[in-house]
Amino acid sequence: MIETVVSVNLMVGEVLKIKKNRLAPDFPNGNEKRICLVSGIYGDELQGQYICYEVIRRIKKEYHNLTGIVDVYPTLNPLGMAAKIREIPGSQIDMNELFPGSQSGAMGEYAAYNILQDILGADFCIDIHASNLYLHEIPQVRMNDDVEDILMPYAKLFNADMIWVHPSTQVRDGSLAYELNKRGVKCFVTESGFAYKINQDYGNQLVDGIFAIMKYMGIWQGDVPEIKNSIIAHDNDIIYINSESSGIFIPRVKMFDRVNKGDELGYVVNVITGSVEESIKAPVTGTICALREYPATEEGSLLARIVVGGESDE
Amino acid sequence: MNKEMLFTMNTAFRDEYSIYGYTYGKGAKAACIVGAMRGNEYQQIYICSLLSKRLAELESQGDIVSGKEIMIIPSLNYSSMNAGRKYWLSDDSDINRSFPGNPEGPATSRIAASLLERIKEYSYGIQFPSFYLQGEFISHVRMIRTGHESTNLANLFGLPYVLTSDSRSFDHATLNYNWQMEGTEAFSIYSGGTERIDEKSAGVAVSAVLRFLTRMGIIKYNCHGGYISTVMNEEDMVNIKAYDAGFFHKLVGINREVKRGQVLAEIIDPMDGKVLSEVIAPTNGIVFFVQDSPMVFQNVIIYKLIRKIHK
Structure with missing residues (x-):
């Protein structure tokens, strides 16, 4: 079911809508686990578009295997994606600095607030990024060391080539992942490829990992491919x-x-x-x-x- | 006046890029003034140009106190100004989100590190930044609450208001915050807007800085005493948002006293010209900020009011 999470009137004739697609069992028992997949905070990162599409496609193909809730938010910054720019157009503010946002804030803060509120209560969240225009990244998980113990069991299932653990002292607050972890929603960030492009091999690899995590959480009952071992790297x-x-x-x-x-x-x-x-x-x-x-x-x-x-x- | 190169680097397509500081007087590093960090900060670089001219005159008259040095850095990012871009040309990064910087990192991080290393020696730091909301403010000094800020010193600028605010996530990477952390008494001055020159507000900012330098014993300058500033928390202001999107027709500008229920502006449908909504003052007070774009999105802050205060 497609729902609108944020709706803001634009200046001339359009409405900015941030949407999610909720995929849930046909006959829920009320105890389902919930995973959120978010993407498109940066308008130049398209890798997440493919990953979100592929996750939904595979679920729909074997819908009977879905035993939990999957909320897919493919495009958190739709205006940036339309304009092919990284930040929020106009203000040129980095959306991933605006969380937890504010109900009475400007457009970006207001959107950030509503997105965060909508995700709260989920059991797990994956914030899907690509790299920027400048650097090609191998498929990887990024997390802070203060939540390493909590997130590592999930990260090892993600089928990434590397898990990069950052010192939490170097991480700025204001990012979606940081604010979710602070509020008890387990969340890591994934990076792969680079801006403006989709690398299908990387995408398929990480989609396999998403299904492995869903299976681990009891959200997916179907088969999952064998998961590769990741290099676990700390900052040094x-x-x-x-x-x-x-x-x-x-x-x-x-x-x-x-x-x-x-x-x-x-x-x-x-x-x-x-x-x-x-x-x-x-x-x-x-x-x-x-x-x-x-x-x-x-x-x-x-x-x-x-x-x-x-x-x-x- | 001495021109000093503070940072230099080669670029791929544009020869060398250097950042310069202009010093007035010689001796103890008394005050440092930083102007535009982004390519759209025309008002900020303009204020610096006026200050440079005035300080050069004072220096030639012997009115900079012996043993005191003032440095002005008009722009850290003039290439972006030349190219009509807001942020650093090669990677769109923001120098005022790169502090304290890394001398081995990317260019903006190197600039931040190099600059901070040089200017943290000054006792007082004055910056003319632009605000994340675009619009016009009553001239004021803004300070992030770090535990190191001094509102008493900020009063000495003689501007109508001193505003303190909680630090937001991105403030930790700004010059003002890191300057304070390094022990410099740092102040951000907002006067006028950003992308357009406002002569009157620029003059107010110049007078405020010269007043402060006089009161701190750095220059000899007879000037009007200015205001006894009202110190306020930003969180105590009333934000007024646009409930519709469209043309913003301003009826009341900054520094105007308004009554509860007064119409401050109208939002007009760009397609058919109908008034979609009126922007109503929710309280008595003074208009502190008004946005200055011809059109607005729904939900953006268009006014900030200082509640229940009279001029």
């Missing part, structure tokens, strides 16, 4: 490689490549002089878990991340 397992020059980045490695310390990852070139400004070397041995997708760089631009060590679940 992730090495950032930033450019120290400006120009065009030409990578020599691919996502998931295993690199040794000193290997060349790529170089930054000066186009007008035809010269190499900087050769980028791997500072450590590890796996490429993020790689710059947008070629233009400036001093400080993030070129890649390498995950080292990490506790494997294997």
Whole structure:
């Protein structure tokens, strides 16, 4: 059943509606667990559109296996998605800074308030992101270390390549995931791919993980594929490689490549002089878990991340 | 006046990008003034240009107190102004959401780290930011409640109001908050709007800063004493929202005393010109803020009233 969670009149002739699709058993007993899938907080991240579609498609194909409630909110920032911009158009405010929102606030805060209120009471929530325009990310879970113990059993089922645990002291409040966890709704964030694109392989991989979590929660009775082991990485397992020059980045490695310390990852070139400004070397041995997708760089631009060590679940 | 390069970096397509500070007087780092951080902050850079001109005159007259230095940083992000963008050109990040910054991070984070390292040495920090709600305010000093803020000092600007507010999630990454955390007495001054120059409000802001610098013994300047500021909590204001979307026809502007039940504005249907709703004052008070876009969304804050106060 499709419901409107937020409705705001726009300036000329349109109404902004944030919708959800509730999928529930035909004959509920009142004790069903509820999972929420939210996506599209950033208007340039389309990976979640595919994931939401694919989850609904698979449920409808085997509806008899649904024994809990699945609330799918595909597009929390519909205006941003229509305008192909990351933030809320007009105010250009980052929607993921506005939670818990305010009933008496401006459009973004008002929307954030109503979305949060609608999700409260759920047993689990997955906030589905892609990366931004600049960086390609491997399928991963992001969570804070203060909720690591609570979320890890779910994260290990998610079929992601990596689970990245951040120190909670570095996380700003105001994000949907942070505010939900604070209010007792278990929530993690997933990232994969990059902005403006859909990577179906990543999407299918994570949809398998969503069904595994649903099965674990008693929401899904159908079969689920075998789930891969994820690398569990804490902040000191992730090495950032930033450019120290400006120009065009030409990578020599691919996502998931295993690199040794000193290997060349790529170089930054000066186009007008035809010269190499900087050769980028791997500072450590590890796996490429993020790689710059947008070629233009400036001093400080993030070129890649390498995950080292990490506790494997294997 | 000395021009000092505070930060420089190469860019891929536009040669070198540098941020400059302009210093007046020599000696102890007394006050630092920061202007535009975003590409649409024309009023903010304009106020800085007026202040620079005035401080240069005072310096040439020997009216900057011996052993005191004032620095003005008119703009941190003038490339965005040139390109008609609000945020940092290459990645749309916001410098005023990048503090305290990371010297090894992305460009805006490096700028924030480098700048904070340099300007935290100043005793007083004055910033002209823009507010997340777009519109016109009565000139005021705004302070985030961090436990370090001093409303007594803020009074010395002589502006009509000193406003304190709880910190919101994103405030922790702003210059004002991090300046306070580093021990600088930091003040944000709002005078006029953002994207349009308001000469009168700019003049008010310049006078307020010069008054403050005089009272802190940094410059010698005879000026009007200004106001004894009314200190208020932002949370105590009455927010008035638009119950309809459409053209915003303002009938009452800022700094006007209004009565409960008075019509402040009309919302008009852009398609047929009908008045969809009237915006009514829910209390007696003074108009502190009014939004200044020609059209409004439903539910946005269009007025802020200081309740039950007279001019």
